[in-house]
Amino acid sequence: MTDGVNKFIENELGDAWDSFHNWLYCICVVTFDLELGQALESIYPRHVTLTKEEISNVCYLAFPDSNSGCMGDTNFIIRLQNNQGTRNLKSEYKHYNSKCPTALQVDGSYYWGYVYFRQVKDISLPRGYFQKSVVMLSFLPFNNLFSKICSYIAPEYFENGEVTLEAVCYNIERWPRPMPGATLNLPLLGSVFQTFIPLATSSNSTLALLSEPGDNQIQTHVEDLNLFEILQPVLSHIHLLWELVIVCEPIVVLASSPTHCSSMVLALTRLICPLQFCGDYRPYFTIHDSEFKQFTSKAQGPPPVILGVTNPFFGKTLHHWPHTIRLSDDLTHSQKYKLKKTAPTRMIDNTPGIYTAYKPFLHKDKNIIKKLLSGVNSKRPYEVQTAILRRHLLELTQSFMIPLERYIASLMPLQRSISPFKAPPSPLPFNPDHFFATLDSAGPQLTLNNTGIKGDWTGLYRKFFRSPNFKAWFNARYSDLTLKLQALQTEALSNADLKDWVQGRPEVEVVDMVLRLRNKITKCEQHDIPVHDSIKEKLNHRLDEIVTALPDDLKNILQVS
Structure with missing residues (x-):
């Protein structure tokens, strides 16, 4: 496609590239330049810009950084900082995140x-050697869908050149927006990727497909990690890893291939679902990354990050990190990793295993491990093994969080403390000692009696309270309580008899109430206060009632007719 045709398409689409950016930020091609090393060859669509630091990070992350050579084709996933703030972020993502x-x-x-x-x-x-990478950048963590799409378009690009990626951009521009709860058909280079984005309220993340796939149709999940296949070598230590992840301990995953380390890092972050992992994590990280000094600094200590690396140099630079998972080159997964109960202070031992001096607070559940290992012997399908493992980890995480959910609900002030004529009360403060007092009667042991998981739950909670995972969860829940109180106070105000209240009130109080009502109505319309439409109608009615009782001169001051 000529530059003239390409410019014509861009001019014709104008702001319509917004539809492309619903899915991708851009597509980069990185090549090896004899003088520059890894360099950005081109970017699609042409108008997209990246900062110098982002370009540098993309270029270095686009190539494997190891001694293995990685001949042939290699697929992996990266995660890098957005240095442009929110100005390149779609506003539609706020609605998407809520669903x-x-x-x-x-x-x-x-x-x-x-x-x-x-x-x-x-x-x-x-x-x-021919050395080149196609990199799709997106704000959406659709790891399975986008990995498959990249594997589909890159060989076509290597065969046919830039016309392929220009056609890809043009195709994506016509895709429907990402909608949770909907089956989506995404045409691409003569095929159609059919996928389904689950809703937050859905317990089933399987594809809700409308029909049997046609000859040119590719059905795929947006995110579909085969947890059991990835975690099988460390299965006997799964409860230790669950603890390390839920309390955001620094972990480095060292492998010979970015494919292996990126899969393991992503699998680790999924161990605590549905709780969101809120530490930093980089599925693949290189010594050239702009944050290399920050992550390897011995003065500040390791941050709460899970790093996937391939360069053996990291064995020395990260020797002060407390937890290391060394992956084997053997892909048969027949090997079971041993636990080396020493911190990896001297990384002379290159054998696969988990290197840590961490003493778990909880005992492992031997029954689930036996069940999964027996499934290996009976050749139980990986999909079934993954489902069993996911269910166990889900129950473990939910049992850990349910006492916290119950306690946070108890921080809600009593209904009688809510007055239509006063500001809504604040939730009660979080008191760890009050929470610990509830554990005997409402602790995790009540839902985990049959699993054999016992231990120092209080000690684990104390460590959890110092982690980014807890801070993010608590802030979200506290905000939810605050919004609920605002909604209850708004509802009380909508039901108040303001006709009677306004009688004999000083004008300054009446004006203040008018302004408060207007402010409430605006916040309700902007969905900052979660109330039903009927409450908004009542608020408008209350406002009209007060305005009717105002003298004309005051109406004019308030610009109310």
Whole structure:
């Protein structure tokens, strides 16, 4: 496609590229330049801009950073900081986030990157190798869908050149917007990807497909990690890893391939679903990253981050990190990793395993491990094994969080403390000692009696309270309580007899009430206060009642007719 045709398309679409950005931010092509090293060759659509730091990070993350060579084609996932703030973030994502599960929500601080790297011998090139990557950047964590799409379009691009990626952009521009709860058909280069984005309230994340797939139809989940396949080598230590993740301990995953380390990092963050992992995590990270010094600093100590790395140099630079998972090159998963109960202060031992001095607060559930291992012997399908593992981890996380959910609900002030004529009360403060006092009668042991998981729950909660996971969860729940109190106070105001209240009131109080009502109505219309439409109508009616009782001169001051 000529530049003239390309410019014509862009001019014709104008702001319509907004539809493309509902799904992707851009598509980058990274190549190896003899003078520059890894360099950005092109970006699609043409109008998209990245900062110098973002370009540098994308370029280095687009190629494997290891001694393995990674010949042929390699697929992996990256996550990097968005240095442009929220100005390049779609406003529609706010509505999307309110409908989808936490694991699929947009975090505007980061881009997700889906990488397809090809390295093959080519004697016609100066280095003797063809080395190039296609990288799809998005704010949506659709790891399965976008990985498959990238694997679909990259070979076409390597074969046919830039006309392929221009056609891809044009196709994506015509896609429907991402809608949780809907089956979506996404035409792309002659095929149709059919997918389903689950709702936050749905317990079933399977595809709700409308029909049997046609010859050109590709059905795929937006996010579908095979947890059991990834975690099988560390299965006997799954409860230790669950603890490390829920309290946001720093973990480094060292592998020979970015495919392996990125899969393991993503699997670790999913161990605590439906609780959202709120520490930082980078499925694949290199020594050239702009945050390398921050993550490797010994002065400040390791941050709450899960890093996936391939360069052996990290074995030395991250020796002060308390927890390391060394992955094997063996992909058969027949090997079971041993637990090395020492901190990886001297990474001389290169054997696969989990290196940590962490002492778990809880005992492991041997029954679930036996059940899964027996499934290996009986050749139980991975999909079934993953479902069993997910259910167990879900029950474990929910049992841990239910006492907290109950306690946070108890922080709600009594209904009688809500007055239509006063500001809504605040939720009661969180008191750890009051929470611990509830554990004997409402602790996790009540729902985990049959699993054999016992231990120092109080100690684990204390450590959890110092983690980003707790802070994010608590802030969200506290905000929910605050909004609920505002909604209850707004409802009380809508039912108040303001006709009677206004009698004999000083004008300053009446004016203040008019302004408060207007403010409430505005917040309700902007959905800042979650109330039914009937409450908004009542508020408008109350406002009219007060205005009717005002003298004309005051009406004029308030610009009310």
